[in-house]
Amino acid sequence: MARRVAVVGAGMTRFVRRAQETGKELAWEASREALASCELPLDRIDAVCLTSAPDAFDGVHMKGEYLSDGAGAFGRPFIRTYVGGGSGVFTAIQAYYTVASGMADVVLAVAEEKMSSTQPHPQGAFLTIFDNILERPLGPNLLWIFALEMNRYMTVHGIDKRDIAAVAVKNKRNAADHPAALLGQADITIEDVLASETLAWPVQRLDVSPISDGAVAIVVASEEAAKQITSDPVWIQGVGWNLDTAYWTNRDLVFPEYVANAARMAYGMAGVTEPRKQIHVAEPYDPFDYKELHHLEGLLLFDRGKAPEAVRDGVLDRKGDLPSCPSGGLLGVGNPIAAAGLMKIAELFWQLRGDAGARQVPGTPERGVAQAWGDLMQVGTVVVMGREGGPPTTATRLETPPAATPATSLSDAGFRSATGAVEDEIGARYAWDAGVAIGRFLDGLREGKILGRECRVCHRVLVPPRMFCERDFRGTDGWVQVENTGVVQTFSICNVRWDMQPLDEPELPAVIAIDGSDGGFLHTLGEAEPEEVTIGMKVEAVWKPVGERTGSILDIAYFRPLRGEDAG
Amino acid sequence: MLERIARPEQIRRWEGDLPVRHRYTPGVAGDAFFTALEERGVLLGSRCESCAYTYVPARLFCERCFSELSADTEVGPGGELVSFTIVFRGIEGEPLERPQTLGAVRLDGADAVLIHRVEPGEEPLEIGERVEVVVEPRSRRTGSILDIAGFRVVET
Numbered sequence: 001m002a003r004r005v006a007v008v009g010a011g012m013t014r015f016v017r018r019a020q021e022t023g024k025e026l027a028w029e030a031s032r033e034a035l036a037s038c039e040l041p042l043d044r045i046d047a048v049c050l051t052s053a054p055d056a057f058d059g060v061h062m063k064g065e066y067l068s069d070g071a072g073a074f075g076r077p078f079i080r081t082y083v084g085g086g087s088g089v090f091t092a093i094q095a096y097y098t099v100a101s102g103m104a105d106v107v108l109a110v111a112e113e114k115m116s117s118t119q120p121h122p123q124g125a126f127l128t129i130f131d132n133i134l135e136r137p138l139g140p141n142l143l144w145i146f147a148l149e150m151n152r153y154m155t156v157h158g159i160d161k162r163d164i165a166a167v168a169v170k171n172k173r174n175a176a177d178h179p180a181a182l183l184g185q186a187d188i189t190i191e192d193v194l195a196s197e198t199l200a201w202p203v204q205r206l207d208v209s210p211i212s213d214g215a216v217a218i219v220v221a222s223e224e225a226a227k228q229i230t231s232d233p234v235w236i237q238g239v240g241w242n243l244d245t246a247y248w249t250n251r252d253l254v255f256p257e258y259v260a261n262a263a264r265m266a267y268g269m270a271g272v273t274e275p276r277k278q279i280h281v282a283e284p285y286d287p288f289d290y291k292e293l294h295h296l297e298g299l300l301l302f303d304r305g306k307a308p309e310a311v312r313d314g315v316l317d318r319k320g321d322l323p324s325c326p327s328g329g330l331l332g333v334g335n336p337i338a339a340a341g342l343m344k345i346a347e348l349f350w351q352l353r354g355d356a357g358a359r360q361v362p363g364t365p366e367r368g369v370a371q372a373w374g375d376l377m378q379v380g381t382v383v384v385m386g387r388e389g390g391p392p393t394t395a396t397r398l399e400t401p402p403a404a405t406p407a408t409s410l411s412d413a414g415f416r417s418a419t420g421a422v423e424d425e426i427g428a429r430y431a432w433d434a435g436v437a438i439g440r441f442l443d444g445l446r447e448g449k450i451l452g453r454e455c456r457v458c459h460r461v462l463v464p465p466r467m468f469c470e471r472d473f474r475g476t477d478g479w480v481q482v483e484n485t486g487v488v489q490t491f492s493i494c495n496v497r498w499d500m501q502p503l504d505e506p507e508l509p510a511v512i513a514i515d516g517s518d519g520g521f522l523h524t525l526g527e528a529e530p531e532e533v534t535i536g537m538k539v540e541a542v543w544k545p546v547g548e549r550t551g552s553i554l555d556i557a558y559f560r561p562l563r564g565e566d567a568g
Numbered sequence: 569m570l571e572r573i574a575r576p577e578q579i580r581r582w583e584g585d586l587p588v589r590h591r592y593t594p595g596v597a598g599d600a601f602f603t604a605l606e607e608r609g610v611l612l613g614s615r616c617e618s619c620a621y622t623y624v625p626a627r628l629f630c631e632r633c634f635s636e637l638s639a640d641t642e643v644g645p646g647g648e649l650v651s652f653t654i655v656f657r658g659i660e661g662e663p664l665e666r667p668q669t670l671g672a673v674r675l676d677g678a679d680a681v682l683i684h685r686v687e688p689g690e691e692p693l694e695i696g697e698r699v700e701v702v703v704e705p706r707s708r709r710t711g712s713i714l715d716i717a718g719f720r721v722v723e724t
Contacts, residue, residue, distance in 0.1 A: 021628075022595030028629045035634065042634040059590030069631035117590045124588035133582050410593065419711035420594035420602030431581040442580070551580060 002100040006226035006233030007092075007385065009038030009219035010346035013407035014180045015334030018116040018415045019213035020408040023058065027070030027112040029406050030215035030339075034108065035072075038219055038229050045219075046104035048073040050080045051091040051111045051338040056125045058117050059426055071110040071217070077103075084374025085287060086241070087111065088216070088341020089381040092370075093239040095220040096383075105225045111343075112215040113336035116415065119423070121499040122211055129376055132432040133442070134464055134553050135522050140498075143208075144509045144522075145248065145376060147200035147492035150290045152253040152511075154202060155490070155535045157305030159293075161202060165193035166311045167289035168206050168331050174318055175328025177358035180405060182212050182334035193289075200494035201530075207289045212334030214407055216342040218349065232392045234352045237367070238272065238384035240265030245470055248376040249511045250462075250519040253490055259298030259373060259380035266369070267300070270384040275300045279384075280365035281351050282322060283344035285372040286329040295371055296324060298380065323361040326351060341372035341381070348385045354392045364391050437465045440479070445555040448543050452480045452517045463517035482516035484541045485562065489513050489520060493530045506530060512539060512559055526558030538562040600639035601625040606711035609703040612639040613678050624678040644675035645701040646722065652686060652693050671719050673699055685718035698722040 011033020013019075013026050021029065027050075035042060050071045052063050060066045064080025071078075083090050088111045095109035115122045123142050130140045153159065168188075175184035188206075196206040219229075226233040242261035244251050251257075263275070272278045284295035293307035301322060302310055310316050316324035327333055327347035330340045348368040350356040367386040373379060410418065434442055437453060441464060444451035453465035453476035461480050462469065469476050491510035495503055508530060513520035525533060526542065539559040549555040594602055597614065604612045613624035614637035621632065626639030652671040658664055671686040671693070686693065687702065699719040709715040 018593075020593065020596060020599070022593075022598065025595045025597070025628045028634070032629070032634055032636075042632075056586050056588065059588070059592075070629070072631075072634060074631040117592055119589040119591055122588075125586055128584070128586060132584055136584060137582070408596075415591070415593060418593040418599070419606060420598055421591060422712075423589060423591045425589040426586065429583060429585045431583050433581055439580075 003102060004223040005096050005099045005236045006221055006223065007218050007236060007345070007349045008221045008226050008229045008233050009034045009040065010217070010349045011035075011037055011405065012180055012216040012339070012343060012346055013214050013405050015182045015212040015214035015336055015339070016407050016409035017182065017210075017212065018410040018412070019114060020410050021406065023052070023060070023063070023067055023112050023114045024070035026114065026213065026215040026407055027067050027110055027217070030112070030217040031070065031072050031108060031110055033405055034217035034219050040106070040219060040229060042072050044106050045072055045076065045108045047077040047098055047107050049091050049094045049098060049107060049109045050078065051082055051087040051342070052080065053087075053113055053337050054082060054125065056426065057122065058114055059424065067112055070112070072108050082338070083379045083381065085285065085337055085341065086372045086374035086379035086381040087338040088343065089345060089370055089372035089383055090241060091338070091342060092218060092220070092236070092345045092383050093241060093381060095218070096236045096239050099220055099222050105222045107220045108217060109220055109342065110215065110217040111338040111341065113339045114213045115211045115336060116213050123498045127498060133434050133438055137552060137554050138509070138522060138524060139507070140509065140522065141200065141494060141496065142498065143200040143203055143496065144492055144494060146288050147203045147494065148490045148509065148511055149253045149377060150202055150288065151492060152490035152535060153290060153294055156254045157308070159305070159308045161194065162190055163308035163312050164207065164290045164293065165190045167286065167292045168193045170311060170316060171286060171289075171292075171325050171329040171331040174326055174359065175332025178328045178333050180214070181328050181332055183210055183332050184328060185332075199496050200492045203288065203492075209287045209330035209335035212336040214334060214336040214339045216339045216346055218342065218346055232353050232387070234349050234385050235388055236383060237386045238266035238268070238270030240269070240382045242380050244378050246378065247464060247519065248378065249521050251377065253511070255304055256294055256298035256373070256377070256380060258378065259295055259371065259382070260300060262380035262382040263299045263369070263371070266382040266384045270386070272367070272384060275369070276302070276322070279322070279367055279369050280363070281326060281348065281361050281368040282324045283327060283329070283347050283368065283370040284324060285341065285344070286325055286331050287335055289331060291373070292325060292329065295373065299369060299371055299382070318359065318361050326356065326359050326361050344370040344372065345383060345385070352385060352387045437467045441465050442551040442553070444481070445553070446549045446551040448546070450482050450484060450514055450541070452482050452514075452519070454478050454480045460518040461516060463514050463519040464521055480516070482514050486512040486514040486520060486539055486559065488525070488533065488535055488537045488539055490535055491525060491533050508533060510559065523553070523556060524558050525560065527560035532561070595628065597626040597628040597637070597639055602711040604639070605703075605715050606709045609706065609709065610642050611644050611675065611701065613641040613643040613680070614639055615641040621679045622677060623680045624675060624682055641677060643678040647673040647675035647678075647699055647701070647719070649693065649695055649697050649699050649719070650674050650681050651695055669693065671699065673719050675701070684716055687718050687720040689721045693721070698724070
């Protein structure tokens with residue numbers, strides 16, 4: 001039987017550009033604040049859970065160990081996890097089960113990110129998120145996946161871009177009341193968002209959360225310890241996490257089923273049977289504005305395609321019926337990746353204790369949900385938190401987080417000229433081989449054929465092919481040649497490279513479902529004007545001349561619209 | 569299901585890298601340490617009174633008790649050689665023209681040890697012997713760990 005577990009303290013640094021503090025120093029500022037908020041000395045901490053982005057991000061080997069002293073891990077059981085953007089919420093889940101299992105009574109959970117070290121742009125460290133053989137030759141940009149998902153979500157549900165922009169407006173306005181926020185803006189309007197630069201249509205600059213440095217920490221305790229530490233613990237009532245298939249182009253880009261699965265797991269544990277009635281405040285993950293809506297639907301708080309109405313009607317406002325991202329979210333407070341997720345847990349802690357000051361949602365909410373999401377739209381992490389046993393007793397507490405929490409922003413010139421600064425690179429190169437299934441697939445491309453693998457249990461033809469079916473976990477049964485035609489599932493018109501430098505000509509990335517298969521892949525469109533491309537358009541592969549093919553995804557030069565009768 | 573690779577030369581490879589560089593700034597405590605080293609040629613540590621421990625280089629906080637620290641304690645220039653090694657090959661395994669000696673030194677007034685190069689002397693090194701920091705002249709100091717030229721044995 002799992003023990004009951006509560007959050008008893010929280011702290012965070014300001015989220016800034018180019019923090020003067022090192023990653024360790026940021027982690028310490030947040031950790032110290034979290035301990036001070038519940039008046040605990042470090043020696044009451046039994047174990048430490050930490051999360052931070054991959055080592056390549058900061059160029060620090062074994063970053064967990066590097067950050068450990070700032071997270072209070074000296075001489076303690078310590079573990080670092082990373083599940084992409086889902087990490088910040090996941091580290092709270094890890095702290096939960098470390099305490100629920102009886103392994104520890106009091107755990108410090110810390111999330112730190114310092115994105116400013118990565119030059120010229122942090123996206124460079126994310127390029128290997130794409131398949132090195134099937135996708136990277138196309139020159140993908142992290143914005144592509146968001147633009148592609150956003151376009152399909154908008155198109156399938158007929159969503160007006162204004163309703164998506166309204167999320168960015170709401171969150172940046174909310175953040176104006178957050179003492180730690182990087183991008184709070186009380187007077188921003190929908191027109192400002194719609195007028196901002198188009199990066200990868202439909203994604204515009206103000207649809208996106210900012211690169212940031214920062215850290216967040218929480219203190220998690222067993223029931224017995226929690227009651228000694230505070231009169232107002234906030235209970236972790238349910239946790240859930242879930243993964244979708246590793247082949248992102250094979251997923252439903254309209255509905256995040258993996259978030260729904262994680263939510264069902266957390267709600268089941270928390271005894272939540274009617275989420276829309278039993279959840280009073282939400283902190284869904286909002287690295288892009290549409291993601292908040294997408295995730296509110298995944299959290300089963302709104303029917304599919306209905307979250308946009310909620311933001312339009314003010315339901316998601318801080319004083320609305322279901323306040324969503326009252327903190328200001330990633331769009332307003334900032335997005336130091338792992339730290340941003342744990343910031344959402346901290347916000348629920350403050351909201352449910354009535355400690356959120358100017359950000360406080362009215363009506364003494366009793367239960368909230370926080371969610372994060374990560375990797376290539378694969379990971380969903382969900383935590384349900386609640387206050388039990390009457391209203392909070394806020395008599396002696398200060399507004400949180402205190403406005404003084406450090407994290408000092410360096411100017412760009414200060415960053416460039418800092419005494420003692422060092423610039424370096426890892427300097428490693430990699431060579432990837434294709435493996436069995438993709439090797440044969442690429443041989444097929446050289447012959448002008450698109451090949452899939454058939455699973456006779458789930459009756460799917462898998463493209464890209466794999467030698468095993470991830471659903472049935474058995475070897476697939478045989479090779480199938482599929483058509484050279486397909487249907488555009490979604491597309492984007494991308495104007496920037498991965499380092500945010502402008503492109504001379506826009507690119508047209510698209511996810512194409514290949515006829516005769518149950519999947520599809522990422523490629524680009526050609527012989528098409530951007531304005532004529534639609535979701536649902538029939539396209540065909542345009543092959544390179546036989547002599548120029550090398551057994552590469554680029555043996556298909558691009559896909560072009562099927563014209564005339566063939567367009568069906 | 570596994571296919572035997574008969575002609576490894578025909579395996580195709582896709583080469584790539586992570587096209588990023590990193591810029592590290594030294595942080596709050598590091599800024600104080602490197603500024604003092606560059607401007608005054610001294611090594612600053614941080615003393616935690618409650619743990620009775622002095623860190624070097626300076627730190628913003630004590631990892632043992634989480635107290636805030638300041639860069640308030642000048643350490644060295646003398647110290648004790650805690651350990652050393654002599655390196656004969658470089659990072660790629662190539663033989664070095666001149667073997668390089670690295671030492672771990674507990675500077676006077678510090679508890680933490682500092683790793684740096686040791687200038688070779690006439691006699692073989694011995695663990696426990698007295699060494700001192702050699703700082704580059706002011707004109708050559710840039711606010712870098714290399715403003716310390718290394719350690720040398722104190723002649724007695």
